[in-house]
Amino acid sequence: MNADELSVVIPSLPVGEWVDTAVDWLSSTFREVFRAVSDVVDILINGLIDLLLAVPTDLMIVLLALLGLLLRSWQFAVGAALALALVVAMGMWVPAMQTLAMVVVATVVAVLIAVPIGILAARSRVVSNLVRPVLDFMQTMPAFVYLIPAIFFFGIGYVPGLFATILFALPPGVRLTELGIRQVDAETVEAGQAFGATPRQILRGIQVPLAVPTIMAGINQVIMLALSMAVIAGMVGADGLGKKVVESISTINIGLGAEAGLSVVVLAIYLDRLTASIGGSGAEKSLGAMIRRSKNRSVAQRATTGI
């Protein structure tokens, strides 16, 4: 049905055609750029996948569990080891590592973009006002829509999936970075100013460190969104758990779907708990915190006893 028939005042606008033309123009004009980006990212992600799979599976599980012990607690480490063993047992280890690699690369890139933008937005009202509607757009646009131009730009494979993933996962990183920096106690920032610190010293010495828990919550959100999007990326040919899910849908294979889905859940919970610990909550029992505490104590003892 055409807009002309619905309203006599509002003209019909071929928005879709415009976007279509724009994407066409972009992909033909910057073909070489997109190709280069695509190649580099492809090498990067395949390299990471090869690395993750080059480590013997059993050793990899132990390493991931140890990371959990270092950052969280021994209970978490044991749980993680068992859950990852289940993934191996279901034969989902290779796609799980492919998905993990994609999530890691997407997260790193998203954070590298999001945190600086968030800092700028926190320091400048103008930037903040410009960025906010863009983020709203990025977050509310249905994720599948990103996949279409991504294919045009980068062809089939990991790269379009990654591109869509980054776009989709970026906003909470920006928002929570801005929030975290704005929430730093005004008096503490004043203290920096009152002692003559430069804006850069205040940013690096006071604002960013005090915003770390909030920024980490943002990164945690980025990882979660990246994981959910990485599965969707399976539709455009990215290998991994997503591809298994898509495969199970097209062949109506309930068993495969359940195994792939369960593996996604394991990955999600592992990454969520791990990154939440870096942000501060629930990290008191971690090995890292224990080492830090005992170090502080011995330094304090030395100071008070004068040895």
Next chain:
Amino acid sequence: MPAIEANGVFKIFGRRPERGVRALQQGKTRDDLRKQGLTAAVIDASFTVDPGEIFVVMGLSGSGKSTLIRTVNRLLDPTAGSVVIHGTDISSLDAAALRRVRREKISMVFQHFALLPHRTVGENAAYGLKVQGVNRADREARAEEALGMVGLGGWGASMPSELSGGMRQRVGLARALAAGTDIMLMDEAFSALDPLIRREMQDQLIDLQQRLDKTILFITHDLNEAMRLGDHIAMMRDGRIEQIGTAEEILNNPVNNYVAEFVQDVDRTRVLTAANVMEQPVAVLGSGAGPQAAHKLMREHQLPWLLVVNRDRTVHGLVWSSEVATAVREGQDGLPLYRDGLRFTTPDTTLNDLFVDAASSPAPLVVRDDDGHLVGVIPDVTLLTAMANGQPTGNGQTLESSPPGIPDSAMTGTEVPQ
């Protein structure tokens, strides 16, 4: 040269605040400005802080005192007026020069301590030095020294979260001390502490100030704190400074009803000193005189007691009229001196320290200067009157209207037979 000089400082928040300054100068009120969407936080504030003094700005919340202190180091830019630090007008400095002033001349202590929670106590104390670019070894040494001064020696490796509120504020104080500036701004520095700790911190501040000779601009809403700490006190209300003076001046000569009402609940005994309330004896007796002379003098002036003073104005003792009468009747030569129960004090002792002495002796308290010379007396009645917010009207003139020390007229007024 004054350490801090504020001349007609205005701070108005809102759009185009300069119009607010003009409106206020034309006699508009704060409420008029509010209708235009402007908030006048500080209005025409002028004051001078001399080097080495504690200058207290006292006012209730919303009186603009925290805004005022922030214009002194330009954490807030004054809308109009100037602030001069050691002869430098900081209103016109660019960002780099201003940072230099903040690093070298003014440090600040904050109400909620404003410590860096992710840094150790030692690193917090060394913060000012780190910003100044002092190398690690030097700043650790100076931070440790400053921590020692505030009684936190050996705590350098702890985290602020492991410390109590009072200890955290000591770290804040150490941070300001370590920075090595002459001027310290203290924004309600003790207000967040409980009363006992607050008192302890006040004592410590007075002690540190005397040792290090810092110039301190102290903000508080606690009048007793203001009176205890301040060499000079500025009373603020609704953005304006109502009165500047010493604690005694504000207590005894409030410029308006607001200040008067404000100070009426002050514990006067902690503010007023012996010099503020003491009287000059109507007459004193030379130590060479006998009972007859004493009897005559006391009958003339209707005195129940009389001080006996040596020629160098040191106090010899006191005689009671009843005992003098007995001595005269019995024809004794010597004065029936009362000496054991006589209590002495110094002019700068506060009244609350006089009560025990006053109560333990029937005789008046004798005020002597450091050399032991008589400067005045405080009969019990005078002490009670001073507490009751009145002007002392004892058996002599009050020292309110005459300089401390016994003027010559008092001496010549005595009849000292030689």
